[in-house]
Every structure is written in C-alpha cells, then in structure tokens.
Amino acid sequence: MQYISTRGAAQPLNFRGATLAGLAGDGGLFVPTHWPQFSADDIASLAGLSYAATAARILAPFTAGVLDDGELQALTAGAYASFDHAAVTPLVQLDERHFLLELFHGPTLAFKDVALQLLGRLFERFLTGDEAPLTIVGATSGDTGSAAIRAVAGRAHMQICMLYPDGRVSDVQRRQMTSVDAPNVHVVAIDGSFDDAQAMVKRLFADADVTARHRIGAVNSINWARLAAQIVYYFYAAVRLGAPSRRLAFSVPTGNFGDVFAGYVAAQMGLPIERLIVATNINDILHRAIASGDYATGTVVPTASPSMDIQVSSNFERLLFDAHGRDGAALAAQMQQFDSARAIQLTGAQRAHIGQLFSSARVDGDAMTAAMQWGWRNAGQMVDPHSAIALAAAQTSAADLPRDVPLVSLATAHPAKFGDAVRAAIGVDVTLPQRLAGVMDAPEHMTRLPGEYGAVRDFVLGL
Ligand SMILES: *Cc1c(COP(=O)(O)O)cnc(C)c1O
Numbered sequence: 001m002q003y004i005s006t007r008g009a010a011q012p013l014n015f016r017g018a019t020l021a022g023l024a025g026d027g028g029l030f031v032p033t034h035w036p037q038f039s040a041d042d043i044a045s046l047a048g049l050s051y052a053a054t055a056a057r058i059l060a061p062f063t064a065g066v067l068d069d070g071e072l073q074a075l076t077a078g079a080y081a082s083f084d085h086a087a088v089t090p091l092v093q094l095d096e097r098h099f100l101l102e103l104f105h106g107p108t109l110a111f112k113d114v115a116l117q118l119l120g121r122l123f124e125r126f127l128t129g130d131e132a133p134l135t136i137v138g139a140t141s142g143d144t145g146s147a148a149i150r151a152v153a154g155r156a157h158m159q160i161c162m163l164y165p166d167g168r169v170s171d172v173q174r175r176q177m178t179s180v181d182a183p184n185v186h187v188v189a190i191d192g193s194f195d196d197a198q199a200m201v202k203r204l205f206a207d208a209d210v211t212a213r214h215r216i217g218a219v220n221s222i223n224w225a226r227l228a229a230q231i232v233y234y235f236y237a238a239v240r241l242g243a244p245s246r247r248l249a250f251s252v253p254t255g256n257f258g259d260v261f262a263g264y265v266a267a268q269m270g271l272p273i274e275r276l277i278v279a280t281n282i283n284d285i286l287h288r289a290i291a292s293g294d295y296a297t298g299t300v301v302p303t304a305s306p307s308m309d310i311q312v313s314s315n316f317e318r319l320l321f322d323a324h325g326r327d328g329a330a331l332a333a334q335m336q337q338f339d340s341a342r343a344i345q346l347t348g349a350q351r352a353h354i355g356q357l358f359s360s361a362r363v364d365g366d367a368m369t370a371a372m373q374w375g376w377r378n379a380g381q382m383v384d385p386h387s388a389i390a391l392a393a394a395q396t397s398a399a400d401l402p403r404d405v406p407l408v409s410l411a412t413a414h415p416a417k418f419g420d421a422v423r424a425a426i427g428v429d430v431t432l433p434q435r436l437a438g439v440m441d442a443p444e445h446m447t448r449l450p451g452e453y454g455a456v457r458d459f460v461l462g463l
Pocket residue numbers: 110111112143221253254255256257258259260307308386412413
C-alpha cells in the first residue's frame with residue numbers, strides 16, 4: 001500500500017515512510033491510494049477473534065509490503081496487552097438501542113492509548129538505530145501528553161520531551177506524566193500558558209541548531225498510523241452487534257476529527273454503518289460545516305470537555321479530499337483559502353458526499369449534564385463529559401434512524417479522569433481505578449523551566 005498527500009504534490013510513501021513523516025512534504029495529510037475492501041464474509045470471519053487479532057486483520061492491507069503477518073500480530077498483541085480489560089474495548093448496553101463503546105481501558109485511561117500504544121511500537125520497529133534517535137517533542141494541556149509518554153517510555157531509538165504549563169493541568173494529569181520513570185522521558189513544566197508551551201515547540205521544530213543536533217518528530221493526530229489503529233474498534237464493536245447482517249450507527253465526541261474519520265474509513269472498507277454522528281460541544285465548527293457547509297473558525301470557549309475545545313480540526317482535510325473526488329490540486333487551493341480567510345464554503349459535491357454518511361449535533365453544557373444523569377439513573381453508568389456529549393447526540397439523533405439500528409456512543413475517557421465534573425452532575429464520587437491510584441502515590445520526575453525560549457532550547461540541546 002502506498003500513501004499519497006491530500007494536497008497532491010508530495011512524493012508517495014509506503015506505510016513506514018508515512019508513519020515516520022507524520023505530515024506530508026506539501027503540507028497535506030497522508031491517505032492510502034485506495035480503501036481496502038472487506039466483503040461480508042471477511043467481516044463475518046472476524047467474529048470471536050480477540051481485539052489484537054482483529055487489529056492484525058484490519059491493519060494488514062494498510063501495512064502490506066512493510067510488515068508481514070507475524071510481525072503485525074506481535075505488534076498488536078503487545079500494544080493491547082497493556083489494556084486492563086480482556087475485551088480491550090468493551091461494549092456496555094444502556095437500553096434497548098443505546099450502547100457505550102469503552103475506549104478508556106489503556107494505561108492513561110483515555111482513548112488516545114488505543115492508537116499511541118501501537119504507534120510507539122511501530123516507531124520502535126521502523127527506526128533502525130543506524131540514524132540518530134528520534135526526539136519526539138510536544139506540548140500538552142493534559143491528556144495527549146501522558147498517552148504519548150506512556151507510548152514511548154522505555155522504547156529503543158527514541159526519546160520524548162513533553163512541555164506542559166506549570167500549575168495549569170490537573171493533579172491527575174500532571175502525575176500521569178511525572179510518575180513515569182524512564183531515561184528516555186523528559187517532562188518539562190514551563191512557566192506560562194499552554195499556548196506559550198505550544199509556541200516554543202513550534203520554534204524548536206524550526207530551529208536549525210536543534211534540528212542539526214536531533215532528528216525531531218511528533219506524535220500528533222494527523223499521523224496516518226494513529227488513524228489506522230482507530231478503524232479497528234468500529235469493526236470489533238459492529239461484529240459484536242450483528243455486522244455484517246445488521247447496520248449500526250456511531251456517535252463520536254469530536255475534536256480533531258481523527259476518531260470519527262476512522263469510522264468513515266471503516267464504512268469505505270465495507271462495514272455496514274448507517275450513520276456517523278459528529279458530536280461537538282459548543283465549539284461547534286464541525287457541526288456548522290456538516291449542517292450548513294459553512295467551515296469557519298471562531299474563538300475557542302473552554303468547556304467541561306476540554307479535549308473537544310478546538311478551532312480547527314486538522315483531520316477534516318482528509319474527508320474534504322475524498323469528498324472532492326480526491327483532487328489534490330483543488331483541495332490544496334481550498335485549504336490555502338481556509339488558511340488565509342479562516343473560513344470556506346464547502347462545495348455542493350462535498351456536502352452531498354458528506355451528507356450520505358454523516359450527521360452532526362451540537363451539545364451544550366446542560367444537555368451534557370442531562371446525558372450524564374440519564375446514564376447513571378438508567379443504567380448505573382458513570383459517563384465522563386466527552387462521552388456524555390456523544391450520548392446526548394445519539395439520543396437526539398435516534399428518532400431519525402430506523403428502529404432496528406443500534407446507536408453506539410464512543411466513550412473516550414474514564415469518568416475518574418474527570419471526577420469533579422462527574423460528581424457535579426450526579427452527586428457521586430468516582431472511585432479511582434487501581435491504575436490511577438498507583439500513579440497518585442508515585443514519586444514525580446520533571447524539570448521546571450522559566451517561560452523563555454532560550455531555556456527550553458538549551459534543555460533540548462542538552463538531551
Ligand atoms: C482527543 C479526544 C477526543 C477527540 O478526538 P478527535 O480524534 O480529536 O476528534 C474526545 N475525547 C477525548 C477524551 C479525547 O482525549
């Protein structure tokens with residue numbers, strides 16, 4: 001399988017090249033040349049397979065030519081052995097139509113682990129050690145940082161330097177990063193805001209002295225391999241609910257559009273998905289784009305579901321590319337217009353393509369709270385704010401779907417990660433899972449630096 005850029009001008013790469021490159025050279029995102037096809041028999045044959053074995057089957061066409069079956073099976077087995085639930089991504093039934101797909105049983109209790117646990121192992125496999133080690137640099141406002149650190153800790157040929165704004169992440173979030181004790185993990189508390197930390201990371205990437213000393217890499221959600229790993233749980237859940245002979249709908253709490261785009265890929269591959277519901281909080285750029293074709297940035301309003309507080313959804317470009325007949329030059333022009341005007345109108349063809357599979361819903365704080373209360377009273381389930389946005393959107397969308405279509409809401413964070421919000425909604429304390437309790441007692445490892453670029457630069461040059 002080869003990977004081409006959504007902007008049409010970069011050299012195609014194989015899976016190894018696309019994984020290590022992240023962003024394409026022309027500023028676009030990598031997508032496979034075609035969507036692999038799974039027949040009804042292929043889907044039926046997934047029944048009864050473990051999560052890791054399902055992952056190896058689904059990923060095989062994407063890694064073809066780079067990893068053989070045995071290697072792929074070993075990588076997925078290792079990645080998903082780090083989860084503390086034997087089903088890896090279990091389904092929980094809420095009522096006769098609604099289900100939760102729990103994606104938070106990984107090392108940091110958020111769905112980012114599903115992709116990053118595999119990505120760390122792919123990097124280790126693809127980096128030969130003949131070249132300089134990969135130095136992954138990032139800034140985090142909370143969840144992605146800890147999942148990336150856990151993905152890289154102790155792995156060969158790479159190190160990670162993660163910046164976070166001192167005093168502006170929660171206790172749990174900080175300890176999930178600083179409790180990791182590995183020589184290739186460097187956690188740095190910066191005096192400043194998340195935006196300051198992010199700006200410093202951008203400067204590091206562009207700093208000739210830094211790039212001469214280190215091979216700098218990123219693990220952000222535009223990486224194709226991360227997306228590919230997320231296709232798996234759509235198949236895994238659908239097969240448990242009767243696919244290929246039954247159609248189903250997924251409601252996805254959306255920020256950067258990575259998670260829900262993986263559902264789109266599953267549908268292109270042949271999974272019988274009736275509807276993908278893009279659930280947003282009040283930062284609703286994607287809801288506006290899907291409902292009215294108006295893709296325009298606004299200002300970000302902080303909410304109780306911070307991982308969905310976004311202005312721009314990088315992965316939306318991948319959908320616009322497909323919806324534009326895969327015309328890279330036309331998409332490059334459209335994205336250029338978006339970069340300068342911060343707003344575009346989707347074409348009629350794009351809207352028609354998107355409307356075949358997607359719908360959207362904007363969920364405000366009250367509706368989120370109501371969904372958390374409904375889950376608790378109705379099914380005894382504690383639901384975190386992000387997952388509650390998906391559930392609320394699924395509930396409002398149910399009437400538009402045939403009655404025999406089950407609705408699966410993706411649960412992207414463990415309720416204990418957002419214990420204060422859960423308590424505020426349902427009046428009950430969330431007990432810390434064993435995994436988190438250990439983190440809260442462990443010694444912390446970090447470096448504090450002033451909010452000056454020179455200090456961060458010297459630190460990175462010294463790694
Ligand atoms: C990252 C994240 C999301 C949003 O996922 P995208 O792939 O960026 O759309 C939703 N919920 C949680 C808890 C997350 O960490």
